[in-house]
Amino acid sequence: MAVGHADQVSYYAASRAPATWPLRVGTIPGAARCLQHRPALDRCLGPVASTGVGGQTDAGTRVHSGVLVGTAGVGKTQHAAHLARAVWGARRVDLLVWVTAASREAIVAVYAQAMAEITGSETATPDQAAQAFLAWLKPETAGPRRRWLIVLDDVADPDDLRGLWPPDHPDGQTLITTRRRDIAQPGLNRQVVPVEGFTQDAATTYLTEILAAYGRDDRPEAIQALARELGLLPLALSQAAAYLVSAGLDCAAYVSLLRQHGGTPLAELVPGPGALPDSQDVAVHQAWLPSLERADRLPPVGLARPLLELAALLPPEGAPQSALTGPVAAGYLREHRTAPSTDGNRPLHANDVTDALRGLDRLGVIDYAPTDPYHAVRVHPVLQRVTREAIPAHRAEQLASTVASALMDAADAHAADPGFAPVLLAAADTLRRQAEPALWPRQLSPRRDAFSAMMDAFFGDGPPPGAHPLLFRVGELLGTTGQAAAARDYFERLAGDAQRRQGPESAVARAVRERIAHWRGEAGDAPGAAVAYAALLDEEVRAFGPHHESTFTTRAALGHWRGKAGDAAGAAAAYAELLPLQQRTFGPTYWGVMETRTSLARWQGESGDPAGAARAYGALLNDLLQALGGPMLPAETLLGRMTTRPNVLDVFHAHHGHAYWRGRSGDPAGAASSFTYLLDEQLRVLGPDHPHTATTRAELARWTERARNDR
Incomplete structure (x- = not known):
């Protein structure tokens, strides 16, 4: 006689034969x-x-x-x-x-x-x-x-x-x-x-055997694809096999239904109640529900479900904890918390999030390894799928954009860590596969917006509207952590998406081409970078005219990479074209004008005009000194301005260039005299141990020796 679960009353006395064994x-x-x-x-x-x-x-x-x-x-x-x-x-x-x-x-x-x-x-x-x-x-x-x-x-x-x-x-x-x-x-x-899911071999064997039992013989590669798509999860595979047999589908068709954009929800691709195989009592899309509901009731209450929503768009093989504990994620968790905090209006703290992650891990919903900086949070891909499918359509795009911004927080947290770049790349690729439209907001068509976009992209305020900043941040992190070739390849792949999503003449597409050119050069192909920047400059001039600010950075980059490629005359020509445009737009004292004059003077000398370079550096030195208030300011004042532009280091650089090219133009005695004055100023302002002081001391010795030999 079975006993009801809630029956706590006394049994009536009943006599029966004792058990027979076993x-x-x-x-x-x-x-x-x-x-x-x-x-x-x-x-x-x-x-x-x-x-x-x-x-x-x-x-x-x-x-x-x-x-x-x-x-x-x-x-x-x-x-x-x-x-x-x-x-x-x-x-x-x-x-x-x-x-x-x-x-x-x-x-x-x-x-x-x-x-x-x-x-x-x-x-x-x-x-x-x-x-x-x-x-x-x-x-x-x-x-x-x-x-x-x-x-x-x-x-x-x-x-x-x-x-x-x-x-x-x-x-x-x-x-x-x-x-x-x-x-x-x-x-x-x-x-x-x-207990984990099947291995790939076991999953393939299982699907092959179960389909054969139903009289089916699907292609091995389609069976393997279905096993991977369902994360090798036995429950999902058994229910998928039962469904595709009853629906008359093959494995390839089932996978296609899962993969297509806005694909058929998994809840519609498993047998209905009463038709589940092997006496199962729960469909796979509901299998985690009791554990998730229990986790949501654990303190801090109401965070489990929104945390799982964020994690559902991150790599199933593991996501960095920093993507779930940063400011953007915290804002999402506060907004979508499923139950009010028992502490009233207390702000959400990072340990609240880690406590919620521990609760999800304790209940077997996720795998949480807080000591792993790159893959701390792992969620089964089937659970990720059913979580995404449960999110209302009006919230799905917001969620994807939030996850992209949360990954920006993670990139900030790992900015100095070269090992984080492939982690961010994997996370961005996962997000693009699951919710790519959210990363490409509608393009802003008016020209004025395009002008602003180019300004933002090229002057450091961020990528242009029409693309989430994460798409650019991934490539930049690759490049700035010593992977220039990988950054170039990444932006080359992104270029196709930008053209398809925004059009080849869009601000986004041009910004991507600029990053391709830059990282091509940083990867060792200076001539290729110069060619790419020349083509980009032609595009910008046609689109905006030669006097628009967006062309200035491109002209400067063109000069830089021509110089790196050994084309000194071409570099000087690029800077010579840029200088009057900047002066007309910003005035003669704008720091960008001073930078261009510095580069022009250098490449003028490298292209065979050392005397012209010496004169150019001399004029630049005079203007910099006037901008700082005179050549003999107290050392404390000069040091206090080292974080502003122009500053004392710019003055010393111009002075060094003037002295060097003076010597190269045939006046070693004049060079030695200039380096003597520069060394005295650097000793006064920077001290004897500064690297610039040591460099000047070596140059002074070299030009003094040449002047002595010329006598």
């Missing part, structure tokens, strides 16, 4: 078709399966409790049932009790039923009967010994086992399946075995 209580789930046996999981009951209850592990330690722990749908119950049937069929136990341990009441009810079956009477409350059963499992008096196995399947809460854990006894063993990592803690005589 005895089985509870219903073991039916065997799954084409079960893929995983020998590694046998460690939980290896001693039972091979030597009977009370066996030992390979290390000689007796195992009393085995715990299979893993997220939803990985096959814990099916493997436990397989082991239980094997033990029962081999008559290695006298008593087998299977408990579907969804609640404490359910556990108590089955224990009470077992005691009633053993004694042949029902004379106690369920709680009393359950305690009597636990005492029977560990007899204190001599009598017939009974070998037993208790299976507690899908334990949802550690509190449900308080006072109900089967005793540690040589005659018995306990097998538990659970998603809860706080239950699955290794201990004395306890073996914990993590």
Whole structure:
């Protein structure tokens, strides 16, 4: 007689025949078709399966409790049932009790039923009967010994086992399946075995066998693709196979439905209620729901679900914690918290987020490894899919944009870490696959907006409207962490997307081409960079005219890369064209004008006019000194201006150029005299140990020696 879960009243006295042995209580789930046996999981009951209850592990330690722990749908119950049937069929136990341990009441009810079956009477409350059963499992008096196995399947809460854990006894063993990592803690005589999804080979074998059982013979590559698309999750694969057979689809068609933009929700691609295979009682898209609801009730309440929404757009193989703890993520969590904070209006703190992540991990919803800076948060791809599909359409684009901005926060947090660049690239690629339109806002068409966009892109305020800044930040992080070639390749790939999404003449497309040119040069192809900048300049002149500010940075870059490519005359020509345009637009004292004059003077000298370079540096030096207020300001004043432009280092650089080209033009004595004056000023302002001072001292020695040899 089965006992109701909530029945706490006294049983009526009932007489029945005591148990005949062996005895089985509870219903073991039916065997799954084409079960893929995983020998590694046998460690939980290896001693039972091979030597009977009370066996030992390979290390000689007796195992009393085995715990299979893993997220939803990985096959814990099916493997436990397989082991239980094997033990029962081999008559290695006298008593087998299977408990579907969804609640404490359910556990108590089955224990009470077992005691009633053993004694042949029902004379106690369920709680009393359950305690009597636990005492029977560990007899204190001599009598017939009974070998037993208790299976507690899908334990949802550690509190449900308080006072109900089967005793540690040589005659018995306990097998538990659970998603809860706080239950699955290794201990004395306890073996914990993590359960993951299938391997690729096992998933392919399973799908091949199950489809063959239905008379189907799909192409191996399509079967493999379906297995990957569903994250090798056994529950998802079994339900997908049942659906595609009933719907008359092949694996390739099923994958296509999953992959297409705005694809068919997974909830519509599994059998309906009552048609699930292998006596399953939950569809895969609902498998995590109880755990997620429980996690959302853990303190800090209401953060689990919005955290999972953010993580659903990050790489399933692992995302950096910094993407979920930065300011942007915090704002999203505050806005979409599913329950009010118990602390009223207290701001959300980073440890609130980490506490919520720990709760999700404890309940087996995610894998959280806080010591891993790059892959701290892992979510199964099927759970990611069903989470995304549950988000209303009006919020989906906002979520994607939020995740992109949260990754910008993560990039800021790892700005000095070269190892973070591929992590950011992987995260951006995942986001583009799942929600690419959100990264390409509608293009702003008026020319004035395009002008502003080019200004923003080229003068450092950010990429132009029409593309989320993350798309540019990924490439820049690659380049600035020593991966110039990777940055070039990234922007070359981005160029195709920009042209397709925004058009070849859009501000975004031009900004991407500018970054290609830049990183081409930084990757070692200075001539190629110069050619690319020349083409970009022609585009800008046609679009905006030669006097627009957006062309100025391009002209300067053209001069720079021509010089790097060994074309000194071409570099000088580029800067010579730029200088009057800047002077007319910004005036003669604008710092950008001073920079252009510096570059022009240098390349003028390199192209064969050292005397002209010396005169140009001399004029620049005079103007810089006037801008600073005179050549003999106190050292404290000059040092205080070293963070402004122009500053004392610019003066020293111009002075160095004037002295150097004076010597190159045939006046080594004049060069030595200029370097003598420069050294005195640097000693006064910078001190004797500054690198610039050391360089000047070496130049002074060189030109003094040349002047002596010319006498």
